[in-house]
Structures are given as C-alpha cells and as structure tokens.
Amino acid sequence: MEQIIESVNLILLSGPAVLLPENPLYQLLLLLLITLGGVLITISVHLIPVGGAPAAMAQATGVGTGTTQLAAGAGLTGLLVAVSIYLLSENPLLCILLGGIGSAIMIAIVMLVSNIGYIYGIGITPASGKAVRDPITKDRQDIYVSKGTEGHGIPTAAFFSGIAGGIVGGIGGSLIFVALLKATGLPTAATALTMPDAVILSIALFFINSVIASYNIGGTIEGFYDPKFKKLPKAAIVSAIITFICGILCLFIMIQFAGFGLMEEFA
Amino acid sequence: MDPLIGMGVLALIGAAAAVAGYTEDLESVVGSQSNPNSQVQLAPQMKYPHRLFNKAISGEPLSNGLAAVVGAVVASSFSFTGLSTLTLIVIGSLAAMLIHMILSTTSFFGRIASQSRFKQPIYMDVFKDNLPVIAAYAFMTTACVLIICTLMTSFLEILLPIPLLAFILGITVGSIGSSVGDIQYGAERLYQNLEFGSGINAAYSGNIVRKAESGIRSGIDNSWFSSKFGGPTTGLAFAGVLFMTSWITVLFNPEWGNAVGWLGFIAGILFIAATIFINRKLETSARRNFGPYREEEKTEIVE
C-alpha cells in the first residue's frame, strides 16, 4: 500500500512545457492588441446609455439596468458571433468587425424595444435630462422631461451613442478573443480545442474592464454628450494598465495550452 | 450546411428564445428581482410595508447565468448515462431550479430580516405561494436556454462546450430581461396610484401600490400584469437578438468565401440603420401625440 501511495503530483507537475514564446515581437504586438481591446471595452461602457435602477422607474435617461450587466450582455453576444465566424472563416478582420456588429445589434434591439416599452407601456416621450437640445436632431428636450425626473427613455442621440458603444465594445471583446487565439500559433482547424480558454479569458477581461468603467461613471451615463464622459481618460489609463498586466498572463496561458491542441488524445 | 435547414433551426431558436425571455421576465417580476427591487426594498423604510416577494440574488444577468450554467454542467455530467438530450435538459433544469429556489429563499429571508427596524414582517404564506411560481419560471428559462445551446452546438456549428455557451446566453437573456421587461413593472405596476403617462417623481420613491383589486397585492398579481406587456416584449427582444445575430452567419455564411461574409457585415449595418430609423419615427410620433409636459418658455435658453 505504501508503494502505491506516492505524491503523484510531484511527478505530474514538472513545470511548464514551453517557457518562452518563439517570436517575442509578434507576442508583444498581440499584447498591445489585447490592451487596446480592454481600452475599447472601457470606452464602450462609457458610450452605452445606462440609467441603472432609476431608469427602470423612468426617472433617468437610458436603458434600465446596470452598466456592467448591459455591457456584458452586449459584449458576450458579440463574442458569440465572433466565435461562430472564427470557426467558419479564416479572416480575423471579418471576425472582429462582425463581433462589433453583433454587439451593436443586441444593443439596438434592446434600446428599441425599451423605447417601445417606455412609449406604449408607460406613455412617456423619450427625453434627455442632461442636454437642453438633442445633439443630433436638435429637438428640445427639457420640456419633455416629466416632473421630478432626470429624463426618461432613450432619445436619438443616446440611441446613436449606444450603437457606437455596442460596436466599440464588440470589437474590443472580439479583438481580445482573436489575439488570444492567434497567440497559440495553431491553424484555425486546431484552435477549436483552445477556443474555450480564449473565450473564458475574453469574458474575464470583459468583466474586469466593464467594472472599471462602471466605477468611473458611478452607475448612470447618457452617452457621449454626458458631462461624465469627460472622465473617460482616467478609466482608459487604469484599464490599460490592468489589461496589460492580465494580458501578459493570458498570453502565457495560451502559449502553454497551445501544445494540447496538437495532441491526439484530446481530439 | 444547407441554408434551409439553417433557417429552420433559426426559427426554433427564435421560438425557444421568445419563451425564455417571457418566463425570465415574469420570474423576475414575481420575485421583484433586479432594478425595481430598489423600490420594494425602500418601501418599508418609507413606512409602506408590503406583501411582495423581495428577492435579490443579484442582478438578473448573473442569477440567470448561474442557473443556465448549473443546468448545463449537471446535464453534461449526466451525459455518460446515454439518456436522451431532452431528458438531460430536464435533469439539468431541475438542478438549476433547486439551486435557484435555495438562493431565492435565502434572499427573501435575509433581506427582510435585515429590515427589522422598519417593522416589515416575514409572511410565510407569501413565501409559500410565490416560491413555486418562481421555481416554475426558472425551470422554463433554464430549459429554453439549454435547448438553444443544444441547437446551436449541433446545427449552427458553434463548437463551444455547452456550459460556456449557456453562460453567455444566460447573461444575455438576463441583461435583456433586466433592461426591457422591468420597465413596465417598475414604472407602471408598482406606481399605478400615480397618473399614467409620466416618469415616477423621485419624491414618490418607495410609495408603491400595496393593495390589489381585492385583498393585498402579491408577486403573482404583478406577474399577471406583466405577462400582458413586459414579458412578451422581453421575449420579442431576446428572440430578435438571437435571430438577428445568428441570421447574419447562416444566410451569409463566411465559409462560402470572404465576400459573402462582408455581405453579412453590410446586412448587419443595414439592420442597425433600420432600428435607428424606426426609433426616430417612434420618438417623433410620441412627441407629436403626447405633447410636452410644460409649455415652451417664451425666451429660448442660451446654450
């Protein structure tokens, strides 16, 4: 019995298989792309009009949910489109851009149906509380804001801002996903095995960056014309630093796990 | 893949998604989860104790994501038994439902016990009445999400592990349910005592309606109300999101060449442009029909 019981993990855990990437410059480029992706996610959270809990009571302009959660929902939809495109096509640019489109479609449908709810379910007009005139259509806003609220619904400028945010956030998430998969150096057919790693790491980076952005805006924002949008540079710097640190770890993970993509036992 | 089969699968996905969105919203309404929870939580503090089910597991995306993932993980762990896919989905959804029930129970007791200084009693009959409804809706939502995952992995060639896919879809259905469906519950149903057609004045926060047509209002009454507008719109939105995002890749499959993929890109942009146009039309028609809340001042505000 004593011969059987031995610390198997000392044998199994014999250190990483690959220590250094083969092409450091290429990996550095990927690291910068991942950082860019993180910053894009932060920007997207600032662009999407989110009213938080007050918006669900028609007390604030924007979509009535939390910033992190809406951005996550949109970003993950984009990521799903990016995954399905990556499995079908060899073109990374198409994958990234269609990821952005997927996010934007999600945000567009959510905002449109929310507006239907506000207009026909509650009987209010979409109006912004932060701008006197809509920056795009030049309509008066202040007289359409009901008493005791800070605006409600999603006016056209906020709608545009949300779609821009969806595109930017989807592109950011898909960029991280594609960069992580490219780090493995495997052909597209074999990356299906390392895809779960890339997806879960993209989701993790997405949540990290959207939480940073939502701490910066403090719950509610109306879009690019909101005064809070001017606080964006601070959040971008913080998210760039944290994404950079996490990006190094992520690239290391992908390089180490890439070896399994070629092993026959895993197929 | 044959585009015709793809369209059929898409239709099935859309149908399952509509049901998932509908039940997700009603589940959150029965339990007053998500954003309107702030009002239900505030009411006893403003001396309006109520008989609503106050559960705050977390925001809807995370709690639905958890339910979907638990369902998917349990279902895929049982897959070695060789049971049929539908049975596995039912087993997984049952497990997810049980976890969801435990989390709802503890949230209900915990939140109200933390409000004891505002003298909000714990009504055991409210708990016993509402919990089965919450459980049933949670079961339906998880089952529909798992059905969508199965269809996506087996027909649309999205080769992700099912729990990961369920995680993504659970977060998405939760965030749609929380942003679309809760509006009617939070701004209309909780404040039916206020005049229709305006936002809720912040001064009235917490002054929720507590009496029903007869008796005292409970979460089930609220789900009856929400099932007429809030639930269907949520289902519409979730089905629309899944349909429109999958439609791009099914009809314009990039496997047939990059040019086809770019056509899909253009189609997506056209769809977004269409939503912008419809939204603008809605906004102008609402402004024309409802009119402003106060008269336009004589002097223009200097910008």
Added chain:
Amino acid sequence: MSAAANLNKSDVQDKQNKSGKAAGSEDKKFFLLEKTALCGLFVSLAGIYIALLISIRPAAWTTLPIAPFTFTVGIGMIAAIVWAAGAVRKISKYGLGTGVPSVGMFGIGIACVISLFVVSLNMIWSPIIGAALALIIGWISGKLINKPLGMNIPGMENRLAEITAGCTLAMIASFVVVTGTVSNLFVTWGFLMRGTIALCFIGIAVAVFHAYNANLGPDEKEDRTRMLTILDASLLLLIFSVTALFLRKETGLEMSFQNMADMIGPVVTIFMSIVFILISYYKFWTYVKRDAWKITETGLLPSEEDLN
C-alpha cells in the same frame, strides 16, 4: 439598488461616528494579519496541499490521479469563499454606487486569469504562487481604482486584494476538487474542454457576493451573512463534487479496486457538502428568526400603531 446602497452608507456613517476610534485603530493592523485573512489563506492552502500531496499515481497517463482527500479541498474552498465574501461585505458597506455584484465580478475576472496562469505553470507551488500574484494584482488594481478613478473608499486596495486572492484560491481549489490535481493537462481536459470553467467563474462569483447582497439592509448581521456564505459555498461544492464523480465514472469503465478508490474522494465530498448545507441552512434560519421583526404564518399589513 442605489437607494438601498445609500441607506446603507448613512448607516455606516452613523456607526463610525459612534465608534470612530475603533475604526481608526483597525486600519493600522496589516490586513493579512487579521483573523479572517489568516484563516482563509491558511485553511484553503492547507486543504489544497493535503489533497495534492496525498494522491495515487494514475494507471495510465490519460486517467485522472486518485485523490481520496478532496474533501479537505472542499473545506479550503469554503474558507477561501468566506474570506472573499467578508472582504466584499467590508467594501460594500461604503456604497459602491453600482451594486454589490460588480466587485465580485471584478475579483473573479482577475482570479480566473491568475488561476489559469498558475495552472499553466504546472508546478507544485502553483497555489502559493496564485495566492501571492492575486494579492499583488488585486492590491495594484485597488490602488488604481482608488486614486486615478477617485472611488476613495478607505482600504479599497486591501479588500480588493483579499477578494481576488480568495476567489483565486477558491478557483484553484475547485480545480482540485474536480480533477484531483493542478496539472495543466487534466485541468484542460476536465475543466476547459468540458466547459466546467464557466461554473467556476459564475458560481464562485455568486457565492462571494450573494450573501451580502441577499442580506443588504440596515440590520445586517455579520454572523448571518457568514452563515449564508457557507451555504452558498457548500451548494457550489456539491455541484463540483457531483461533476467530479461523473467525470471519474466516465473515465473508469470497469469496477476494480482502482475505480472504487477513485470514487472515495468525490463521494465523501458530496456527503460533507450535504451536511454543511443542512447545518448552515438551519443556522441561517435560526439567525433569521432571531433578527426578523416578526415571522407570521399569514396576516394583513402592519397597522399604523405598529409602525409608530
């Protein structure tokens, strides 16, 4: 949610006014030397290492090693989650402005990256490296969130370090619960390719923030919140051990001594987690009975006289 957070904030300020000195003296102690931190760190690391070191060599290279002591990892996982949840409670008392769950999602995001990183290192020191890295990265990000972003929550960097470290240890522990090792080969095969990592991600996050979120209110009590955390963590452990059992069932085809021994770890963990669930639920219910204003079978709304 925000109204409740404001409410909580004012309550905290009241408490601080009453006992300003106590709060000041607490901050001077290094945060890792507090009792909860020491307990969380060492119990979880000890649990992980007991199971890692006492295990039996697998029959073939592709089968999982036999780890009969996975229940110690389960205890370690619960300890790590309790540690992180305690930090969430302390940080959320100040009112984050975006709800309690966001801080849990931030912690689990970093924890996911770090725990996969240490698994890919494939060393016996992986759990310790993970805890250290999580403390460092969590502290840095807390500092960054506090200073340039202007959250200005006292002790943010310490608490965020605790949350990330707790989440990381819980995640590594869940790897060990399911696969019995932190070898990158088996974690990839048993966790990533089956998608169980998604349950790790969302399950630990919910276990960390749910207890405080579910007990949010002016009369929130620490013991009740902690008991609920144990309940959540045990529920998660139950699902993980069921997954572990079936993962082994799937790989071992014939009933032999090897396969029977293989089942010991998960089966013990399942029974342990069920016992923990029952005990913590019962204790939670007694705390609710203690704290609630009134528990009634049915009844009308409280009258005006009751409220005043």
